[in-house]
Amino acid sequence: MPELSQEDRKFQEIVKLYEQRDYAKAIEIGEEFTKKYSQNGAAWNLLGLSYKAAGNIAQAIRIFEFLIKSKSIPDSAMFHSNLGNTFMLIGRITEGISCFRKAIELEPDMINAIEALGLAYLETDQREEAARSFERVLKLDSNHQRSLYFLGNLYLTEQNWASAAKYLRKSNFGLSQSHYLECLLCLGQGKEFLNFYKKLSKRRVINPLVGGLVAHVQKLYERDVKNIFCDDAMNHIYVGRIEEEDGFSDKLANELIEYHRSNKNDYRSQSLLHNGSQSSGNLFLLDEPFATKLKFCIEKQVELYRSKFKDSEQGFLNHWPKSYELFGWLVSIKSGGNLDAHNHKEGWLSGSFYLSMPRSEGRGEDDGNIAFSYQGPKYPSGGRSSERRVVDVRPRDICMFPSSLFHETVPFKGNEERISFAFDVKPIN
Numbered sequence: 001m002p003e004l005s006q007e008d009r010k011f012q013e014i015v016k017l018y019e020q021r022d023y024a025k026a027i028e029i030g031e032e033f034t035k036k037y038s039q040n041g042a043a044w045n046l047l048g049l050s051y052k053a054a055g056n057i058a059q060a061i062r063i064f065e066f067l068i069k070s071k072s073i074p075d076s077a078m079f080h081s082n083l084g085n086t087f088m089l090i091g092r093i094t095e096g097i098s099c100f101r102k103a104i105e106l107e108p109d110m111i112n113a114i115e116a117l118g119l120a121y122l123e124t125d126q127r128e129e130a131a132r133s134f135e136r137v138l139k140l141d142s143n144h145q146r147s148l149y150f151l152g153n154l155y156l157t158e159q160n161w162a163s164a165a166k167y168l169r170k171s172n173f174g175l176s177q178s179h180y181l182e183c184l185l186c187l188g189q190g191k192e193f194l195n196f197y198k199k200l201s202k203r204r205v206i207n208p209l210v211g212g213l214v215a216h217v218q219k220l221y222e223r224d225v226k227n228i229f230c231d232d233a234m235n236h237i238y239v240g241r242i243e244e245e246d247g248f249s250d251k252l253a254n255e256l257i258e259y260h261r262s263n264k265n266d267y268r269s270q271s272l273l274h275n276g277s278q279s280s281g282n283l284f285l286l287d288e289p290f291a292t293k294l295k296f297c298i299e300k301q302v303e304l305y306r307s308k309f310k311d312s313e314q315g316f317l318n319h320w321p322k323s324y325e326l327f328g329w330l331v332s333i334k335s336g337g338n339l340d341a342h343n344h345k346e347g348w349l350s351g352s353f354y355l356s357m358p359r360s361e362g363r364g365e366d367d368g369n370i371a372f373s374y375q376g377p378k379y380p381s382g383g384r385s386s387e388r389r390v391v392d393v394r395p396r397d398i399c400m401f402p403s404s405l406f407h408e409t410v411p412f413k414g415n416e417e418r419i420s421f422a423f424d425v426k427p428i429n
């Protein structure tokens with residue numbers, strides 16, 4: 001075997017650091033390396049990926065943009081695709097789409113870019129284009145686990161349970177198997193549902209999606225099954241406060257709202273939201289003071305939540321994720337609007353921090369509040385309904401709850417917008 005050059009050896013060292021997730025070191029050595037070997041596109045690319053993984057999105061974008069504009073480094077589909085993925089993280093979907101298209105132009109069978117394009121289309125509700133992208137991936141690789149999952153999910157949102165089941169049962173990616181359980185319930189296959197739930201429990205598949213499904217079956221069908229995620233979600237709702245002195249000033253709150261209104265990131269297509277808008281991407285990743293300060297305050301609140309329920313034996317607390325990220329987005333709703341019932345299948349613990357609420361004058365008792373229920377809005381109810389609990393929330397309240405719990409906002413009237421910052425504690429596998 002030919003001996004590696006010094007350049008190759010050093011490059012392999014950075015690859016290793018990146019694979020070991022030692023991003024700080026990968027960045028340190030990567031910076032030195034790219035100074036010395038400034039024409040090494042793969043090294044620049046890896047440096048960009050390291051910045052992205054370390055959460056320095058602005059620097060990652062600078063590097064990928066430099067790469068695609070460079071005259072001396074040969075263009076590569078990978079650079080465009082990586083830039084697209086970085087844009088997606090902070091909700092710059094339109095720019096993400098252009099990058100993925102360019103990547104596919106350069107490399108028509110690049111599965112990662114085709115799939116990423118499908119996901120970007122989903123964000124902007126271009127569902128047919130999204131389906132075509134995932135189908136194209138499955139044509140290239142019929143057992144592609146991720147695209148099986150995403151295509152199955154598309155059918156789920158159309159409530160086409162039979163087609164969804166066809167794709168989901170073949171995939172082990174993400175929540176595929178849990179969604180398959182959902183299909184069994186919605187197809188009315190009660191016995192198969194209980195049997196498959198037993199199998200998933202044995203495999204210790206614990207997540208909010210399964211938690212929400214089992215809660216629905218427990219409460220509406222009065223089935224005596226143990227819920228491995230949370231058996232008592234209503235009693236695990238917690239309301240706290242984030243005050244100015246906790247480090248999040250009114251000025252920062254206004255900057256956050258201004259950022260949202262300025263439309264610097266794209267709004268996310270959200271069929272559940274009426275007369276409102278929702279930000280795209282993860283706001284915690286923004287290189288803005290409001291993002292870092294709010295992250296600090298919310299991390300503290302999550303710890304408070306855990307200490308409040310430290311004696312609870314619920315699955316989601318006993319099996320708290322070893323590593324997680326905070327994912328945050330803003331929801332603003334105008335008079336007459338609301339957010340329909342849903343739960344957060346990819347979360348663990350969810351919450352909302354209230355920045356602005358309709359004023360109390362002329363406000364109905366529950367207007368703009370948050371309402372909780374065990375009833376999955378899309379699941380068969382057999383004419384029954386679950387208890388519903390409305391929680392009163394005011395500006396600067398923070399309400400946290402197990403992500404399995406279904407929730408919605410109560411419609412309101414008034415000139416003031418209802419603006420809340422929603423977040424999930426999201427496990428990282």
Ligand SMILES: [Fe+2]
Binds near residue numbers: 342343344407422
């Ligand atoms: Fe929500």
